[in-house]
Amino acid sequence: MNFIDNAFILICAALVMFMTPGLALFYGGLVRSKNVLATIMQSFIMLGLVSLLWAVVGYTLAFGTDIGGLIGGLDFAFLEGVGMDNAGSPAENLPHLTFMIFQCMFAVITPALISGAFAERMKFPGFLVFSALWLLLVYAPMCHWVWGGGWLGEMGALDFAGGAVVHMSSGAAALCCAILIGKRKGYGSQAFIPHNLPMTILGAGILWFGWFGFNAGSALAADGLAASAFVATHLATAAAAMSWIVAEWVHGGKPTTLGAASGAVAGLVAITPAAGFVSPMAAIVLGLGAGVICYGAIILKNKLGYDDALDVVGIHGVGGTYGALATGVLATIGAEGLILGNGHQLWVQFVSVVATWGFCFAMTYVIFKVVDATVGLKADDAAQDKGMDIAEHSETGYQW
Amino acid sequence: MNFIDNAFILICAALVMFMTPGLALFYGGLVRSKNVLATIMQSFIMLGLVSLLWAVVGYTLAFGTDIGGLIGGLDFAFLEGVGMDNAGSPAENLPHLTFMIFQCMFAVITPALISGAFAERMKFPGFLVFSALWLLLVYAPMCHWVWGGGWLGEMGALDFAGGAVVHMSSGAAALCCAILIGKRKGYGSQAFIPHNLPMTILGAGILWFGWFGFNAGSALAADGLAASAFVATHLATAAAAMSWIVAEWVHGGKPTTLGAASGAVAGLVAITPAAGFVSPMAAIVLGLGAGVICYGAIILKNKLGYDDALDVVGIHGVGGTYGALATGVLATIGAEGLILGNGHQLWVQFVSVVATWGFCFAMTYVIFKVVDATVGLKADDAAQDKGMDIAEHSETGYQW
Amino acid sequence: MNFIDNAFILICAALVMFMTPGLALFYGGLVRSKNVLATIMQSFIMLGLVSLLWAVVGYTLAFGTDIGGLIGGLDFAFLEGVGMDNAGSPAENLPHLTFMIFQCMFAVITPALISGAFAERMKFPGFLVFSALWLLLVYAPMCHWVWGGGWLGEMGALDFAGGAVVHMSSGAAALCCAILIGKRKGYGSQAFIPHNLPMTILGAGILWFGWFGFNAGSALAADGLAASAFVATHLATAAAAMSWIVAEWVHGGKPTTLGAASGAVAGLVAITPAAGFVSPMAAIVLGLGAGVICYGAIILKNKLGYDDALDVVGIHGVGGTYGALATGVLATIGAEGLILGNGHQLWVQFVSVVATWGFCFAMTYVIFKVVDATVGLKADDAAQDKGMDIAEHSETGYQW
Amino acid sequence: MKKIEIITRTFKLDEVKTALAGIGVKGMTVGEVKGFGRQGGHKEVYRGAEYQVDFVPKIKIDVVVEDDFAAQVVEAARKAAHTGQVGDGKIFVSTVDEVIRIRTGETGEEAI
Amino acid sequence: MKKIEIITRTFKLDEVKTALAGIGVKGMTVGEVKGFGRQGGHKEVYRGAEYQVDFVPKIKIDVVVEDDFAAQVVEAARKAAHTGQVGDGKIFVSTVDEVIRIRTGETGEEAI
């Protein structure tokens, strides 16, 4: 066991935990004021719900003894045998508990990401049930496939910190949910304008900060690779923030604050699968692409007309996909991408993209339909007019 | 000396420092907008006042050479002999300065916690004097008793990270202050509704984040115990956030955002004395209880009718007490609680609860009366109508 | 290479990164609501722009092979040769990438600091060009002079964490810009009252938190010196927060929340050059002076009448200068100041102050004039009336 | 001239505005208000303590128009703001003695 | 019908509302305003610069009632809003020509 790495990963776990309140604010600022709390809640409460599920059964489904490359066994159910030393730990250098809790924070934020797609119209009880099922039936298997000894990892798919596990999966789920739940009341006729952009920027700042734990921590050690992943994360994010505002500027508008924040998140997403595999300059190239591509994806959405309220598809789905493919091209550290002549890696990345989208979309579809038919998911028009804060939580965000 | 531990504890100290601005926002969002700055200030300024007091004399009262189990001697006054190496350091693995500053951050937040009880009606000069006296006459002895070689620690009372020192002490002081200062103008007739709940959620997020430094850091080393305390902290908090909203849901209302945030804080409080002594599953059990019990305590307060404005008693007093007793039941790591057949531990915990409440309540009573009679503490009705921001600080929180 | 130090400095780099969003909020709360986003943007976007410039050429200008004591060579352009090990790293104990990215975060925040001087009236395109040029022509040389092997460092000037490089340089630039750009429309007749002080306090809290990374991290190792710098930072900040509010109290007003926050920032600035050179008690003395002196500087500004909108000169310029000189007096750790009888150190500090102010003011003057004549810098009266958010970014901060 | 004050639901602002603009109204002034009426309020719950919030957010639109245009404006606003549910709001019509356009100093109907 | 505008202290809102509801007022509309008057404002200080803020927060309550009910409403509001200190505010009464209930289309006193 390595106590340096333990210190580093515990702090990284705290940083990743902080991302979820950050996401709550990022999303909360983007909705109308009558929905601010309901939106914040759909992120915040994942810290409660998912953490418990993870301890009870989620962790073992993801990291228990591999069953056919598809799922983990129940050996670690109720954290049985997950202790203060490294016995049984997937990371030998870390106490098993440290590895488990670091992974827990990733599991928490992923369903929270999806909530942006159905913001301002999802009922809370259904949301809880949907998220619980989604965690166990989509996230846990995906996590196992990539990092837990499952088939995607075995196949050689590169995903340093969760491009597929976290971002593509939530992006695919978001697309499915946005289509199935339908539009917000007034979509197309009313303006849905963010009610508090400073809150959104604060959220973006917290996300950027916490993401160092996410990506550098995914080296699982405080070594040179962690430094490299840290640098790649920062530079790709910087590049994407710039390229997004340049894209909107050129596209005929003005450079906006929300654009800078959105570009930063797009860059963070896109560099996630690549962080430990690319050089600093490759990270900049990757980030420049991310800002433009995700901006384009959102413009496209405005034309396609499904109501992905806070652009989870455009940023996490598209950004994660782009990042996964770009990793297959740009990888030069501990792996070889297309630019080192290894076309096979790009093919593997492509397969992992198709598998992730297909699996996550299909499973989300089933879960959504089942929960919708039983607990019910969409708030009616009257509740939407009132605002979800009053309708679902009997609270309002602000008082004069 | 261990440089790994030094790195870890310095970062933890920074995390704990961040909790005080977090608390300022948590409290600030709960008051009416005309009192937001005064409320924030009563937390924020503790970073100034208490830090100076701590360096001058507080630290040595808590950790100086023990005098009769009651108080520390003056050997470290003005931080004399507190240096870059571990000479004289209560933690041999840490530079003495590192240990001192980590403890300083605990001292800062404790009087800030009390301020929630008398929010919206306390004058600032009196508040400063009250807090200074309270730090030296209540906090420093309490800290000495438990961690500085005093009688409570010697007796074997378990308090991993400050259930008694930080939470019961501030809770008891809060009850005393709420009773003595009396109600806010309009209590019972006007509605006191939080003016900015997103601010409160942000505060709760920062508290949760920083609390990892508080609890895991209390291992004073980056070892497996730190990992265990980290995990217990996270899971208990998650459990309490969930059980609080379930409690309010069942109790006939709706699950609320403020409930989730409050439950989280209740969980953080309750796990504090237990963090390094309990298994992950015990932490979940402890947390589930914390959410329900603290929710109940607040319902009760609404019936008892003393005006503990921001529920310091219900969350820190009750949560800390419950956590201390639960530690005596659930301890299995480095100590043995009732479930391992050791009823004595529960008795010791009970004694420490009674001693803490008794001492802190009584001392607070004396300090309050003295300061009230000399400097004056309660703002008059006109000032309360105007709002404490204008009345005490010549500022307003927001402008249109 | 030392992996403990690597872990510590990577976390510190994340903390320093977080300061820039913190600054965005600190500044954002101080302006009128119609300018909140434009103000936030001028900090936030530095994370994008400066990080890219730093990777491409800024880092090598600062830390490349010294050319005549004045500037670094181009050896590290495009981060060529800056890798995961310590080859070529100015800090032998750290991966070169770790050192580079830690320094990057300092480069990001410095031009952001200046933006407070011309807040509420600067056009965005000109701002970007100005900042890019300033980074390369002022920051990079300054950084080289002090830390990169340049003449100021060689001369023996003490600047632990950037009193000259970060604060005096931005303060001098701020003075120059405030004079050249002229007053905001309505200056002297309208009241410019902060629109959201809780946001400013939050920003100050984040800055204080992040500054531990800034100052303790500048030890570049997790040793006793880091602990000492950490403690000095905290105590000086605490002292300055207190002395500022006492100063305004005595000066005939009331102690204010903004005063506490401003005092804290003044303390952080003033201790920056001294953090690793002074004892805890000396840090308190230094901080007490900082609060009073910076408060005085702002009162003076109100009389002099140039429109340094958010008091960059008063806090960073004056505070940094005072801190640099105080370091020459109070240094006792790893250096000898006047109180140890070494008057020479004070003289060296004085020379570095004069050189920094002279160089930065003059270069800023030239850059400002060139950008103003080509791209244009000042927003016209109509845009100022509308607010910079709409005028420059087509956004508004808040919606009802 | 007549001043027409329309108290309506917040989400009806756009529809009412469009309806009025549609029949030729050139200007209006809008404020955020809170209304108390038959609609009743709603319950808010904070930490187990319930509050009855009697006031619901409404929008108040002031339009000043020529005397003989008033009836038409009232009718258009009524239609656009109508949902048929309790809480639709009210329209108040009163007399304005004089109107001045600040920019030009014009008065009376010219100034509207 | 009469429109009664009550300018009062913010913390008097509940009392005035209760008093009016007590005598049978069925609806009212409330807005946040800032008042300037004899009460004077207060000083605010930001980084040593003092600002005289002339405006104090007030609440404006609009109630429209039948002509012969107006006097009673005014009296009830006056009593409830009264503290006797400078800054209590004012009540303005004016004539409303027509009232329409949007939900039903009723007009006149029926619509109030």
Place this chain on the structure above:
Amino acid sequence: MKKIEIITRTFKLDEVKTALAGIGVKGMTVGEVKGFGRQGGHKEVYRGAEYQVDFVPKIKIDVVVEDDFAAQVVEAARKAAHTGQVGDGKIFVSTVDEVIRIRTGETGEEAI
């Protein structure tokens, strides 16, 4: 008595207030509103989607004065609020039947 409602640009508040105080107006009540008029709104852009915001922030100042002081107040307000650009706003004058000072119970012109 007359009620004078002045709709003006937000940044003109201080100037108008000073002008009115200058000619002896003792009180006024101010609200934040949004205006729709010839001035038009502005474009806002969020992630590439454009929104036309038709409403611009304005300030509404209500002043109640004696009948024969009204013309002077209107003139002073008009001058102070004037910039000559579209969007300067409007002044509406109407009749107030009664004024009551809550503090003293005084009515009529005494109460203003």
